[in-house]
Amino acid sequence: MAFLADSLARIKPSATIAVADKARALKAAGRDVIGLGSGEPDFDTPDNIKEAAIKAIRDGKTKYTNVDGIPELKAAIAGKFKRENGLTYKPSQISVGTGGKQVLYNAFIATLNPGDEVIIPAPYWVSYPEMVLLAGGTPVEVPTTQASGFKLSAATLERAIGPKTKWLLLNSPSNPTGAAYTRDDLKALTDVLLRHPHVWVMTDDMYEHLVYDDFVFTTPAQIEPALYDRTLTVNGVSKAYCMTGWRIGFAGGPEALIQAMSTVQSQSTSNPNSIAQWASVEALNGPKDFIPAHNKVFKERRDLVVSMLNQANGLDCPVPEGAFYVFPSCAGTIGKVSPTGKTIENDQDFVTELLEAEGVAVVQGSAFGHGPNFRISYATATSALQTACERIQRFCGNLK
Numbered sequence: 001m002a003f004l005a006d007s008l009a010r011i012k013p014s015a016t017i018a019v020a021d022k023a024r025a026l027k028a029a030g031r032d033v034i035g036l037g038s039g040e041p042d043f044d045t046p047d048n049i050k051e052a053a054i055k056a057i058r059d060g061k062t063k064y065t066n067v068d069g070i071p072e073l074k075a076a077i078a079g080k081f082k083r084e085n086g087l088t089y090k091p092s093q094i095s096v097g098t099g100g101k102q103v104l105y106n107a108f109i110a111t112l113n114p115g116d117e118v119i120i121p122a123p124y125w126v127s128y129p130e131m132v133l134l135a136g137g138t139p140v141e142v143p144t145t146q147a148s149g150f151k152l153s154a155a156t157l158e159r160a161i162g163p164k165t166k167w168l169l170l171n172s173p174s175n176p177t178g179a180a181y182t183r184d185d186l187k188a189l190t191d192v193l194l195r196h197p198h199v200w201v202m203t204d205d206m207y208e209h210l211v212y213d214d215f216v217f218t219t220p221a222q223i224e225p226a227l228y229d230r231t232l233t234v235n236g237v238s239k240a241y242c243m244t245g246w247r248i249g250f251a252g253g254p255e256a257l258i259q260a261m262s263t264v265q266s267q268s269t270s271n272p273n274s275i276a277q278w279a280s281v282e283a284l285n286g287p288k289d290f291i292p293a294h295n296k297v298f299k300e301r302r303d304l305v306v307s308m309l310n311q312a313n314g315l316d317c318p319v320p321e322g323a324f325y326v327f328p329s330c331a332g333t334i335g336k337v338s339p340t341g342k343t344i345e346n347d348q349d350f351v352t353e354l355l356e357a358e359g360v361a362v363v364q365g366s367a368f369g370h371g372p373n374f375r376i377s378y379a380t381a382t383s384a385l386q387t388a389c390e391r392i393q394r395f396c397g398n399l400k
Contacts, residue, residue, distance in 0.1 A: 011130040015367030019351075023361035033359040034388040036376045039175060039325070040244040045279075046290050049241065052282035056275045065271040068262040069096025069250070073277045076284040077250050080235075084208075085222050087233065089252040095261050098272045100206050100236040100249030102265070105131050107202060107232055107251070108167075110260035112137035116166040121152040122369035123327065125175045125204070129369075137166070141369050146318055146329060150179040150370075154188040161192070165199050170220065173207040176368045176375040177327040178302075178320020180211060183218045190224035200230040206249075209240035209291050211322040212299045229254055239323075240291055241283040246276040298324050301378040301385055308389035309376075312396040324379040327365065331372050336399035344399065347372040357398075358391035 019037035026033045056062070069077075074091040081087040097103040104127075112118070112135040120128050122141045129139035142160045144150045157168070170189075173180040181189075193199055201220050208217050221231040236249035251258070271277075302319070305326050309317040314332030330350045337343050338353040347364040351374050354360050365373030378385055 007134060010133045014130075015126050016363050019361050019363050022355070026355075026359070026361075031359055033355075033361060034380075034384050034391070035361045036378070036380060036385075036388055037361045037363045039239075039377050039379065041239065041242045041294065041324070041379045042381060043242045043290075043294055045242050045246070046283075046286075048286050049243065049279050049283050052286075053275050053279040056278035061274055061278055063274065065274050065277060067266045067271050068258070069094065069272065070274070070277050070281075072281050073248075073250075073284075076281045077252070080284050081233070081252050085219055085233070087219075087221055087228075087252060090255070092255050093258050094250060094252050095258045095265075096248065096250045096272055096277065097261075097265060098249070098269055099238065099247040100204065100234055101127060101131075102269065103234050103236075103249045103251045103261070104128075104202065104204065105135070106261040106264045106268075107234075107253075107257065108132055108135035108137060109264045110257065111166060111200075115164055117162065117164045118167040118169055119157070119160050119165060119199075120169050120369075121171075123150060123174070123176050123365065123373070124169075124369050125171060126367050128169055128171075138164070140165070143370065146316075149318075150174065150177040150327070151181055151185055152189065154192050157189055157192050161196050161199060163198075165196070167200050167202050168193065169202045169204065171204040171206075172217075172219075173211060173320070173322025174325075175207065175323055176325050176363070176365070177318075178323040178325045180215055180217070180321035180323075183216065183223060186218060186220055186223045190220055190227055193220075194224065194226060197230075200232070201227055202232045203234060205233060205235045206239050207323040208235060210295060210298065210324060212295065212302065213321065215321045217322075232257060237280050237283045240294075241280075242294075243276075243279070243283065246273070246279060248272055248276050248280045297382070298378065301382055302326065304382065305376060305378045305385055305389060308386075308393065312389075312393040314396050314399065315392075324377055326376050326378065327368075327370075327373050328376070329373050333396060333399055334372055338395075339398050347374055350374060354392065354395050358395045360388045360391050360395075 023035035132139040232253035234251040317328035365371040
């Protein structure tokens with residue numbers, strides 16, 4: 001009899017973490033590797049946020065807190081939702097978890113029964129379908145295309161909804177594509193959802209502030225107030241505030257759902273780190289002038305990477321609206337032979353040979369449910385991006 005749970009057979013390890021681990025191992029072995037697989041800003045956490053954490057330590061704010069967040073942080077989150085999204089939430093409608101991933105997972109554990117379906121547009125963040133599977137649900141992966149901007153259409157959503165559909169999970173701006181839904185895009189989807197009252201909406205808005213070219217961010221409950229009572233709006237401080245390691249995510253939603261998520265968390269991790277919570281209060285309430293300054297650099301990097309990849313033989317890279325990823329197609333390299341004699345048969349082969357030949361670590365698109373593509377994170381030093389893109393151009397040019 002096998003010792004490990006059967007549920008583990010249904011899921012895969014995170015491909016993005018695997019790529020980062022492999023890049024680190026190669027560097028440790030002395031290889032010159034540029035890692036473009038990790039989705040975290042290279043900017044440091046702002047000093048005022050660090051100081052708030054230090055003050056919390058000195059003030060002895062190092063004890064257990066309320067399971068789903070200190071009142072001060074819930075108040076700051078409520079203020080953020082009201083100020084930036086026009087959404088009104090009471091403290092009892094807000095949940096704070098150890099990163100956005102835990103918040104999403106808590107919601108799935110609290111709501112999914114065997115056979116319940118979750119619609120997930122592809123490409124998707126690698127963890128979405130795995131979390132649904134671990135929670136006992138069924139992920140329904142709905143393909144999008146580069147021609148559609150990697151965005152789910154109203155007609156496609158309508159076809160995907162069935163009697164067992166419980167959630168639609170939307171991520172805008174998207175990891176891995178950087179695609180972002182306009183107000184009109186979202187209105188078309190919310191119009192469909194109004195016709196299906198059994199379907200709830202979970203939004204992953206983690207990249208809300210990372211948008212470019214005058215793009216205006218909106219979120220479904222903001223677009224369609226009639227969906228407020230069946231929408232969980234998820235966000236966090238990790239990306240825009242450069243706080244990935246602090247592990248604070250949060251959500252606003254219906255009180256009964258939030259309380260159920262708190263119950264789940266009370267029996268798993270209990271409260272998020274107390275010091276990180278106080279730092280997050282400062283992040284949400286304090287100055288935000290660093291965000292547009294960072295975005296200016298991110299946009300310059302995006303434009304550099306898109307331009308250089310589109311000059312590489314066999315690659316086609318669309319311009320994303322947000323986040324800090326590009327998701328180029330490598331379809332033009334399929335069937336070609338690498339310098340090692342390996343035929344490139346899919347995106348997995350492409351990224352493997354690229355790492356071996358040129359020391360550039362990227363993530364295969366098939367890990368995100370869409371190939372033949374690959375994801376590059378441009379949240380790294382501009383000089384490293386320039387060198388990496390030159391290596392990619394050389395690699396593609398050497399394919400026969």
